[in-house]
Amino acid sequence: MPRSVPPPDWVIARRRAIGDRIRAARLHANLTQQSVAERIGMDRAAYNRVEQGHSAALIDTLIRIADAIGVPLADLVRQ
Template sequence: MMKHYKTMVQIGLNILYYRKQQGLTQEQLAEQIGITQQHFQRIETAHSVPSLSTLLDIADALGVPVQKLFDAR
């Protein structure tokens, strides 16, 4: 598997947490940041590695600093 898989899982879980806090669906958030729902789902489940630009877009859409997406819970 990929070298940073555990980190990608953590990022996905944090995205899920903040997305649920905002009451957004995967489709709604994906649309806000200009990616497909399928791509978003793959990011959230650590099956795809997002670009830095996409991570920044996700953090902006969720209203959290990008560092929060890396926090261990």
């Protein structure tokens, strides 16, 4: 099986920026990573990887995160 090609640096940078916005919104809402992870049915370590930009989140996951934090999805993914 061929190895997957890693994403280019600009994609990783944008993924980290989204993670930073998720973290800022979560902190503004006074929520812990654990509480958001529980609300969306995700394990805290997996949620942390999304917030740190180490893991690419599916759009469904981003929608659930936005809903759990109480912010519009657009606020998390804007440039």
